[in-house]
Amino acid sequence: MRRVVIGTAAVSLALTAAACGKAGDDDSDGGNAGDSKTIGLLLPDSVTERYAKFDRPFFEAKVKDLCDDCTVEYANAAGDAGKQAQQVSSMITKGVKVLVISAQDSAAIKSSIQSAVDKGIKVIAYDRLAQGPVSAYVSFDNVKVGELQGQALIDALGDKATTKSKVVMINGDDADPNAGQFKEGAHKALDGKVDIAYEQSGLWKDTVAAQKMSAAITQLGAKNIAGVYAANDGMAGGIANTLKGAGVSGIPLTGQDAELAGIQRIVAGTQSSTVYKAFKPEADAAAQLAVNLLEGKSIDDLATETLTSGSGDKVPSQLLTPVSVTKDNINDTVIKDKLYTVQEICTAAYAKACKDAGLE
Structure with a gap:
């Protein structure tokens, strides 16, 4: 496992006469040029x-904790790479000094990042390693995420994990570099131990994943599928519905992101595992990097790894450690970290399953 260093020290910033701004809304004008x-x-x-x-x-x-007179301008691409490129242009116009971006399409955003850097803006790739001259990257060890998913599937299969056991793989969107790393890690865990009989991309969409699962059932036969690798919880939801509709139950189904619906499916037994990537440490790390870069401070003690992006750029990186979540450790992970309360998980529909799982 790669060595991980997470910066937690607060940054002391000199006060200026600038007024304290508040976080901007999606595509707001902001007036911050x-x-x-x-x-x-x-x-x-x-x-x-x-x-x-x-x-x-x-x-x-x-950011507010580190810099009480900093302003955050926010926008969401809504799954549209073209829209995200326009949002970068808007951020340049608004006069941002640091841009933190989780790329919808890591290759397509390259020219936009270059435009921002040409204007003197520092760019941080968040969660997904974008191409182009980014100053830093913060995410999780994504190959490890895939390995955890694959191993969780093997563990759930138990003595059914044989080279004759047919497994369906529904991967993420190829435009997201993380998807390839998840896939790489999953194959490390699965190859040679099971038969990956059907493998397709679900594009990170539950509807697409459901369609691909339906095609896999048609091709392989519902009774012949031993387990399903789904690259995230959103797709796992679509797949779970398809399996239920086909009368398939009791087979392992992976996920990722520890979404509430995914945790509830784990409690109910329709999903076997997810991967918890603690959002707060990742967001906090990105904020610390952003404030350091804004103030011209070093990030060497924060971004201690170096990764190579799809454009060949060497990027100082800060990688956090993911955790596999099954029914056995929900209490010790997402509940302990206050991501969700027992009450949020154990709604009326899941009350009995929660009681059986010891979540009360």
């Missing part, structure tokens, strides 16, 4: 639960 303490935050889609519920508020709160 020339503001010397403006940080832009661009997130990729509104479908994945984590971005609006966790990443944005955690990032904004940490």
Whole structure:
């Protein structure tokens, strides 16, 4: 496992006469052109639960904690790479000094990042390693994420994990470099231990994943599928519905992101595992990097790894450690970290399953 260093020290910033700004809304004009303490935050889609519920508020709160007169300008690409490129242009016009971006399409955003850098803006790749001259990258060890997913599937299969056991793999969107790393890690865990009989991309969409699962059932036969690798919880939801509709139950189904619905499916037994990537440490790390870069401070003690992006750029990187979550450790992970309360997980529909799982 790679060595991980997470910066937690607060940054002391000299006060200026600038007024304290508040976080901007999606695509707001902001009126911040020339503001010397403006940080832009661009997130990729509104479908994945984590971005609006966790990443944005955690990032904004940490920036405010580190720099009480900093302003955060926010926009969400809603799954549209072209829209995200326009949002970068808007951030340049608004006068942001640092841009934190989780790329909808890591290759397509390269020219936009170059335009920002040409204007003297420092760019941080968040969660997904964008191409182009970015100053830093913060994410999780994504190959390790895939390994955890694959191993969780093997563990759930138990003595059914044989080279004759047919497994379906529904991977993420190829435009997201993380998807390839998840896939790489999963294959490390699965290859040679099971038969990956059907493998397709679900594009990070539950509807597409459901369609691909339906095709896999048609091709392989419902009774012949031993387990399913789904690269995230959103797709796992679509797959779980398809399996239920086909009368398939009791087989392992992976996920990722520890979404509330995914945790509830784990409690109910329709999903076997997810991967918890603690959102607050990641958002906090990005905020610390952003404030350091805004103030011209070193990030050497924060971004201690070096990764190579798809464009060949060597990027100082800060990598955090993911955790596999099954029914056995929900209490010790997402509940302990106050990501969710027992009450949020154990709604009326899951009351009996929660009691059986010891969540009360």
